[in-house]
Amino acid sequence: xxxxxxxxxxxxxxxxxxxxxxxxxxxxxxxxxxxxxxxxxxxxxxxxxxxxxxxxxxxxxxxxxxxxxxxxxxxxxxxxxxxxxxxxxxxxxxxxxxxxxxxxxxxxxxxxxxxxxxxxxxxxxxxxxxxxxxxxxxxxxxxxxxxxxxxxxxxxxxxxxxxxxxxxxxxxxxxxxxxxxxxxxxxxxxxxxxxxxxxxxxxxxxxxxxxxxxxxxxxxxxxxxxxxxxxxxxxxxxxxxxxxxxxxxxxxxxxxxxxxxxxxxxxxxxxxxxxxxxxxxxxx
Numbered sequence: 001x002x003x004x005x006x007x008x009x010x011x012x013x014x015x016x017x018x019x020x021x022x023x024x025x026x027x028x029x030x031x032x033x034x035x036x037x038x039x040x041x042x043x044x045x046x047x048x049x050x051x052x053x054x055x056x057x058x059x060x061x062x063x064x065x066x067x068x069x070x071x072x073x074x075x076x077x078x079x080x081x082x083x084x085x086x087x088x089x090x091x092x093x094x095x096x097x098x099x100x101x102x103x104x105x106x107x108x109x110x111x112x113x114x115x116x117x118x119x120x121x122x123x124x125x126x127x128x129x130x131x132x133x134x135x136x137x138x139x140x141x142x143x144x145x146x147x148x149x150x151x152x153x154x155x156x157x158x159x160x161x162x163x164x165x166x167x168x169x170x171x172x173x174x175x176x177x178x179x180x181x182x183x184x185x186x187x188x189x190x191x192x193x194x195x196x197x198x199x200x201x202x203x204x205x206x207x208x209x210x211x212x213x214x215x216x217x218x219x220x221x222x223x224x225x226x227x228x229x230x231x232x233x234x235x236x237x238x239x240x241x242x243x244x245x246x247x248x249x250x251x252x253x254x255x256x257x258x259x260x261x262x263x264x265x266x267x268x269x270x271x272x273x274x275x276x277x278x279x280x281x282x283x284x
Contacts, residue, residue, distance in 0.1 A: 023060035026284070030055050033279030036074070039270040045074040046276075052085065065089040083107045096120055102128070108135045111142075124149045124156065138168040146184075154188040160202075173217030173262075178209040180225065196238045200252070204230035215261050222260070223267035229257035232273070244284070250277040 032053050036046035052069030069085035083106050091100035102113035113130040129143040142164055149158025162180040170176055183203045190197040206227045211218050232254035240246045252275040258267040 025057060025059045028056045028058050029281055029283045031279060031281035033277065036276045038274045040272040041270055043073055043075040045076065047073050049074045061093050063091045109133060122150055122152070124151060124158070138166050138170065140167055141165040156186040158184050160184045170212045172213045173219060174212050176210045176212055178207070180207045181205045194240050198236040200234035202232040204228060211261060218261040220260060220262065223258040224261050226257045226259050231255055245280065245282050247280045248278070251275065
């Protein structure tokens, strides 16, 4: 963490200057964010409470970001240190698409992402595909993919796939692969001189998964979302303090209906989920 602190400090105060027509590596932004995630039956405040600092940079048509974060499990009685995060992003922009790479490291895993977005007229799409090297479980390929979407003014709607493919040998009743299909929608319903209000919806359509030796071998504690069984709505507000500085607040609430994998009966664990995000960003 000392090395990370020194890195972020250096990025925050130093820009690499060059001469003539040569590109310049420069700091473009700095920001901080708090995210608190909580499920019913969990801690009173948040099982995953993240405080992160991000520094943005650019070099020609490349953009970069470095994020350092810390996780806590926060209850009304006590606060437990839980995990840390180091994340590095790189993007290169082309005519109507971008390609990028991300590294994310935490205590129990390292992730290596390939990323992309595209935009053409009223159509758009995006994908994050990564290899996750786990310390205490089998490695896995993961993906969060928008194969295609449409946009109308400030409204965007897309088909979303959350994909998991477990690598290596799995035991009887353990997950081998999973596909969750959703519709996601984004929109701005008010934009003033200083304030922008937005919303986001995530609606699960169906889940297709496979367990080694069949569903009946799965443990009683393993559940899956029912068809149309997960719905989340976000409301967000962004306030432009001045030309450079903005602050923002976002809250999402999710209702879940799950079933046990082995017998299809109702699975009542963690039926409700909340996600609070608050932060600021300063652009140079």
